[in-house]
Amino acid sequence: MPGTREGRDLRLLPRPTPPILSPTLSQDARPVTKPKILFRCDASVTIGTGHVMRCLTLADELSGRGAECVFVSAAGTEKLVPALPYPVLPPDKLPYGAALAVIDHYGLDAAYEALVRSQTSAVMAIDDLPNRRHHCDLLLDQTHGRVPEEYRGLVPVTCITLAGAGYALLRPQFASAREDSLARRDGELKRLLVTLGGTDPDDMTGRVLDSVAAAGLDLAVDVVMGAKAPHLDLVRARATAMANTRVLVGVSDMAGLMTQADLAIGAAGTTTWERCCLGLPTLMLVIADNQKDIARLVIQSGAALSATPDTITGQLRDLAADPKALQSLSHCAAALCDGRGAARIADALLRLPSLKELRS
The missing domain is CATH 3.40.50.11190 (Rossmann fold)
Structure with a gap:
């Protein structure tokens, strides 16, 4: 979507x-x-x-x-x-x-x-x-x-x-990266990818970053946004206040970023299938009414966990302590889409x- x-x-x-x-x-x-x-x-x-x-x-x-x-x-x-x-x-x-x-x-x-x-x-x-x-x-x-x-x-x-x-x-780069991405899914949570749309008009990204910071985990965090996102400067300010966090604009190699990430926080839109192709576990947010159907089906398949800004802090701590849970999410995601x-x-x-x- x-x-x-x-x-x-x-x-x-x-x-x-x-x-x-x-x-x-x-x-x-x-x-x-x-x-x-x-x-x-x-x-x-x-x-x-x-x-x-x-x-x-x-x-x-x-x-x-x-x-x-x-x-x-x-x-x-x-x-x-x-x-x-x-x-x-x-x-x-x-x-x-x-x-x-x-x-x-x-x-x-x-x-x-x-x-x-x-x-x-x-x-x-x-x-x-x-x-x-x-x-x-x-x-x-x-x-x-x-x-x-x-x-x-x-x-x-x-x-x-x-x-x-x-x-x-999906662009061809996702099918090309699939094998390498699946091979590195070891259940460790070291790098987090946050991608909630190219524009994110409601600043959901900012709220998510507050929840990530509250988790207190030693994570590298990549935040992807579009150049015209109305809250881009606010998100950059939040990221500057967080350790090891960067905001990336106009990303051309999303497949590479997803391959290196251990977990994504993302919406139930078109990037859902990119994450699934690469076996990337997801904390999934619904940010539009037309995403509810996709979210329900993907979550029921075991490929993602339902999330809101209020649940993310606890979910990050739980997944960091449970490598098998991350691996299970990855396997279920990869089964949904081959790119x-x-x-x-x-x-x-x-x-x-x-x-x-x-x-x-």
Whole structure:
């Protein structure tokens, strides 16, 4: 879920009719040499960067197979995701005639998908809760434990539904680091990773650091935040007052940080699957309503412990004294996700006639 990148659930916010429901569709007269794939997703301080980051992972996979990828995103998205390596168009300039449009947006409904479908060859929708209708050819829900039957009646009967953490959209670096990361899980608690979203508008990171400091353990602490996080300076001040604690901004090697960490404190968003792929035990916080389902399933699987700022101090002390508990969390996490979801999704997309030119 989108998500470091975790953010608040748009379903909880007022939903004015987006001005993008009637985009100006412009025809491109140039000969098409590659299948064009559009990604309709946004990033903001409110919703975080998770939607864009998981679309970016899929775009990289499809680009490597011969697709031409274009992002269609609201103003401000590029400021939060400055390294976006694809063209970015405003939402009212949706190109005409694409082979596929990927829509990852809680604020856009089946009516918008139908509009886009009338001007493109196929539509793929990404969602995290089976509680609304979609007009799409393929639907992805990467929630652990989700099954296609949960979307019956919510998608067209011809829709291909990909469900479960086996389809989690992770960058290739996580699958590459998986073996080394799993090999070092010895149950010792020496290094802690705190990552609660790229924006963290409610300063949950600051509250968590107060709880970590209160535990009184000899830990190295890495805190990951986005450059546009509104409370970044406050978090840096807290970290300065703590021993062996650093704040990292604009991290490019998250897989490396997770591999070196013995425990994470994180939200139940898109980074959940990154941690699971690397067998990283987690104290899991729910910071948005749409994360409750993911948190419940992951915690029930034994891959994480439910946490709040008030419980973290005691949980850290308990885990530091119980190496077997940390190892158990690691084993359960690694069983949920192997990091190869993007390739599986790309293989499924080859079943769409408009994408038959992609390399398998």
